[in-house]
Amino acid sequence: MTNPSTPSDSVTPRRAADIVNASLKRRYAKERRFRLIGAAAVGLGLTFVLLLFGDIISKGYTAFQQTYIQLPVTLSEDLIDPEGTRDPMTLARADYMTPIRQSLRQFFPEVKDRRTRRQLNSIISVGAPQLLGEEVVADPALVGTTHEYWILVDDDIDMLVKGYIDRNAPESDRRVNDQVIGWIDRLEQEGRVAKRFNTIFFTHGTSREPELAGIAGALMGSFYTLILALTLSFPIGVGAALYLEEFAPKNRWTDLIEVNINNLAAVPSIVFGLLGLAVFIGFFGVPRSTPLVAALVLTLMTLPIIIISSRAALKSVPPSIREAALGVGASPLQTQFHHVLPLAMPGMLTGTILGMAHALGETAPLLMIGMIAFIVDVPGGFTDPATVLPVQIFLWADSPERGFVERTSAAIMVLLAFLFLMNLAAVLLRRRFERRW
């Protein structure tokens, strides 16, 4: 026992107040420091958001425009359609490269030797003839005439015009040499070089050539995958939530299911890829690289999210609604389907949209199940080989060409735009139907 007369035993109020006052300055300094650290953390978080978006947008906005050069191209009938049938097949397969090159050469008559000539030809994109062919197929009357056409240029020239190539760098370090730069400058002075809206980016599948690469294939792949994933996961998720929340007895088994669902929501996504590879592809023989198998994997991935949010929505419907319905003689199932489910539906839909947004951005598990394959064609169904938007981004990000950097960023912007729209829909849905009981 301590002697009660020790001075520390009873600090007098007066002395205590003095001590407190003396310590205040130091304590408030600490307080300010702490507060500052907190504000700095929030500031850092906001800065990261800004940096990320700023970086992507500044890298990618130029991809929405593409450089073309205007050339007067003579489509002589002898070359394009010697038999004069105007058969679309003949028109599509004709050689358009030669007239384009001829036209280009007229601007630079000084180019004589083969090496320089090849360099001059490299200005034109390898895809330009096909694009010209499409124009001719659409309007066969063009055969035999000379017109000014906007001709697609190679990605290196596109980069040069967009200013991504440092003209002051030593010539050997550049993808475009001084001679080509001179040609382009001359064309530019004549007003024959222009950046036009990049429709190819939205209408074409991927390509090894940046200037011909588009996201249409990946977008359609994502579309098919999501539609299928939605039709599978929504009914299953809602059904499971309804059973677990409203009908299931509380026992070990349902406890296990509950723990299991919570855990599945936190399992690394790549593990779902392994599951898809071993079970869906390896065991059931679902065709690889298809929206079908991607949708199956994504369904299993998003189910926990949908089930958890649907159960929360069901929980928020007050018991009085159920009692009222049961009270007028509705069966338990009728009570659920006629009364509880409609009230919980906005919450369930919100959860489902967020789950689908998650699925739209998912990449890792899809790499396992072959969505990584190089597929040029735009898929036309659930069992066509396809890729999806995030995987396309991954593939492009890996490509060494400078032209793919801006296209990757642009594809990211498109992906983020879709995610933004989905989240916006979820928020609006929640606001519109939010009820306070």
Next chain:
Amino acid sequence: MNAWTLILLLLAVMAAAYNLGRKRAISGAGGIAQIKTLHSLPVYYGLYAALWAGIPALLLLGLWSGFQDQIITALVSSSLPPDIVNGLSEGRIGLLINDIKNLATGNIVSSTVTPEIQAAADQFARLEWIASGAKWLVVLAVAIAGLALALSQTAPKMRARNRVETIVKGIMILFSSIAILTTLGILLSVVFESLRFFHSIPPLDFFLGINWSPQIALRADQVGASGEFGAIPLFTGTLMVSVIAMLVAVPIGLMAAIYLSEYASRKVRAFAKPVIEVLAGIPTVVYGFFAALTVAPFVRELGESVGLHVASESALAAGLVMGVMIIPFVSSLSDDVINAVPQSMRDGSFALGATQSETIRRVIVPAALPGIVGGILLAVSRAIGETMIVVMAAGMSANLTANPLDSVTTVTVQIVTLLTGDQEFDSAKTLAAFALGLTLFMVTLVLNVIALTIVRKYREQYD
């Protein structure tokens, strides 16, 4: 003749069944006027018929589609002439079967086509044709049989509603067990393949080995044919990237949560909280791109400007970006648990003359600690399992190093590397990916279960 047409056709049969069942119930009762004599509303008789017509047929279709390929493959491979098969390894036979399939469907074939293989391919195509035709017939027959059965049972006294409800409940139970089936599927797929892997590589070599160079042996006598599967460099690489990520995410996330829940005005909170949470909605592939093209070069230049050698794919760059990705995860979980600390704790501390930071540091954070720790564990599990950022920014070389400026590789990167590209499904190389997957699944499972239990206990404490 594809499966989608068949499914559409089945849906049509179901719609017809619904109508027939309803009409039959009404006419059985003696017309619309006598409808009161029915046990249930006519709708339920229709639903009953539709369910009977649709569900058995759909189940059969699913099973058939799942197993048809396997059965035909088994039939074809068993009928291959023994002189072709003898002396071939399991993997070579697999390639042969693949060739046969490709030949049958008109794809490119990797080896020369012998008459035997051509014959097998023809047999394959024939069986496939027969099977598809049979599938249509049998599935439609089952649908109509189901419909007939339901109609034959339809009578005014039949308790249609109760039967329909039993079926619907059964379907819901089936749906709920999909979650369990998923876990089971994950376990089975990774465990089986891992066992096969550990059959050829001893587990100790895998878990304790320090050299990782997974090669496939094309010929037995090849130099360096036996790949090395020591996973320690992958574990340390994963650990390093995760630690860097947590060093970024925990302080920033936690302090941001504290500031926003304790200090910030309502306006600041309403703005900053959702903006920071935007970080959680950005796909990981975007972070990967950001890490590889912006942060990694930046870190490299920064390091070089102070005379440090930085690998172009450094663990630091990947870890930093992963940390940014995890910030909202830590902050929103911390925000939840901090808000769950009762106001009376704050009042008690303020009433003793504590300043706000003293209250936060000495009362609120200790009180919320279990919840915060649970949230951090969940974040760690997420960092360990994160794939795209490290695939794009951390590199492939399995260095056993403690230098964050070096390039490291992680478990998830190796899984992706081993399983993408064309290769046999059974080589030690692909199987190693499943062994890594098993390790990853078990580690994250343990972390998740611990974390979720802690968080749940914490919630109950203040409920």
Next chain:
Amino acid sequence: MSTVVEVMEKTTGAMSSAELAGEQHSRATVGDFTVADARMACREVEVWYGPKKAINGVSLDIGKNEVLSMIGPSGCGKSTFLRCLNRMNDTIDGCRVTGSILLDGQDIYDKSLDPVPLRARVGMVFQKPNPFPKSIYENVAYGPKIHGLTNNRAELDALVESSLRKAGLWDEVKDRLDQAGTGLSGGQQQRLCIARTIAVSPEVILMDEPCSALDPIATAIVEELIDELRSQYSIAIVTHSMQQAARVSQRTAYFHLGDLIEIGETNDIFTSPKHRLTEDYITGRFG
């Protein structure tokens, strides 16, 4: 002063029934709200929550070494008023206090005055026991530690012990000081909270219905403790139990809808209330 009170008495004696039901009418206090040796002196205190007025011109003194109890029907503003006395209302958004509250002659709402040292001088015990999720020792040591009241571990130990002794808890917990404070019984928790408050050597202790969450036995122990603490501290206690007010306090104030209706010696209030509202409340006509 007394003449004013007399005048007020006359007016209140003639109150209409409409006014009784609680009209927006500022009522004057019946009884002498001053004491000779005041520790805290409140004059014309008004509290606003946004546009809503919660306390309506209340004036009263809290004397040294006395227990002042505040009673009244729920929602009468007695807790709000109590929380003004150590500026706990500062933590509530949109809360505004006017009038003057003096502690030892110093206005606690003065702009230059800092609520942190103020709260060390005016301690508070809450309705529900709220020990921190720490050990018993740490709960009591928390205040002295943050304020730096002791110089070493021995002094802190002694301070913790003396505080627990004053709170009458020492004998029950001396062997388990390192166990969680939340593991104690409700009554023990509340005495722990009192010990925690005493440990920073306050001059005034505010108690907001400290026994409302306790069983009768625990309540009796806490009431006894309050009576003992009077020798060292000024105590203001809000209670909904008139018996408790009668047992522990020397003076009693009756609040009604934000007004201080009547104040005086506890005995007088309970035996001969002068205001009809007070009488109705005490005789159990409402409340």
